[in-house]
Amino acid sequence: xxxxxxxxxxxxxxxxxxxxxxxxxxxxxxxxxxxxxxxxxxxxxxxxxxxxxxxxxxxxxxxxxxxxxxxxxxxxxxxxxxxxxxxxxxxxxxxxxxxxxxxxxxxxxxxxxxxxxxxxxxxxxxxxxxxxxxxxxxxxxxxxxxxxxxxxxxxxxxxxxxxxxxxxx
Numbered sequence: 301x302x303x304x305x306x307x308x309x310x311x312x313x314x315x316x317x318x319x320x321x322x323x324x325x326x327x328x329x330x331x332x333x334x335x336x337x338x339x340x341x342x343x344x345x346x347x348x349x350x351x352x353x354x355x356x357x358x359x360x361x362x363x364x365x366x367x368x369x370x371x372x373x374x375x376x377x378x379x380x381x382x383x384x385x386x387x388x389x390x391x392x393x394x395x396x397x398x399x400x401x402x403x404x405x406x407x408x409x410x411x412x413x414x415x416x417x418x419x420x421x422x423x424x425x426x427x428x429x430x431x432x433x434x435x436x437x438x439x440x441x442x443x444x445x446x447x448x449x450x451x452x453x454x455x456x457x458x459x460x461x462x463x464x465x466x467x468x469x
Contacts, residue, residue, distance in 0.1 A: 317382055317384060317387065317456065318453065318456050318457055320382035320384060321452070321456060322453070324375045324379050324382075325375070327371035327375045328371075328372075328375060331371060331372075336438070339358060339360075339361070340358060340360075341355040341358055387456065391452065396451075396452075396455040397448075397452065398447060398452065401444040401445070401447040401448035401451070402444070402448050404440065404441070404444040405440075405441045405442075405444040405445050405448065408440040408441035408444065409437070409438070409441045411433075411437050412433075412441065415431075415433040415434040415437060416434045
């Protein structure tokens with residue numbers, strides 16, 4: 301695949317397994333972004349957020365879970381249709397998965413839930429700073445996920461660019 305510069309042009313991987321892998325992760329990132337914005341309440345109730353008041357339940361709250369299920373099903377269908385499961389299993393077998401960023405994301409998510417009060421973990425943070433800890437740890441988890449995804453994409457692109465019969469990572 302011919303590339304100019306450091307990054308391929310938009311759509312260069314359309315119709316390839318790497319493009320399918322990217323399309324399958326897009327709904328997950330959309331869900332994470334929507335969750336981080338409290339499913340839109342932060343935008344529609346900005347005055348309450350600035351004043352530190354509790355957010356009111358949104359009228360579309362009952363539709364959130366079915367929409368998440370539909371997005372995850374769409375993502376799973378892309379993975380199944382393009383048989384990406386075999387590739388992901390191959391990544392694990394060959395050691396090309398991003399273990400450190402994935403472990404970091406899980407640990408940061410766990411401690412974020414502790415700071416938020418959803419999980420009891422025996423660590424008592426100052427209540428005035430628990431929101432700061434929660435948001436900081438979520439940011440660390442998201443950055444770790446970006447690094448893990450970048451590692452998988454780079455490994456996949458390298459495997460696609462390798463000539464047939466080439467051995468090695």
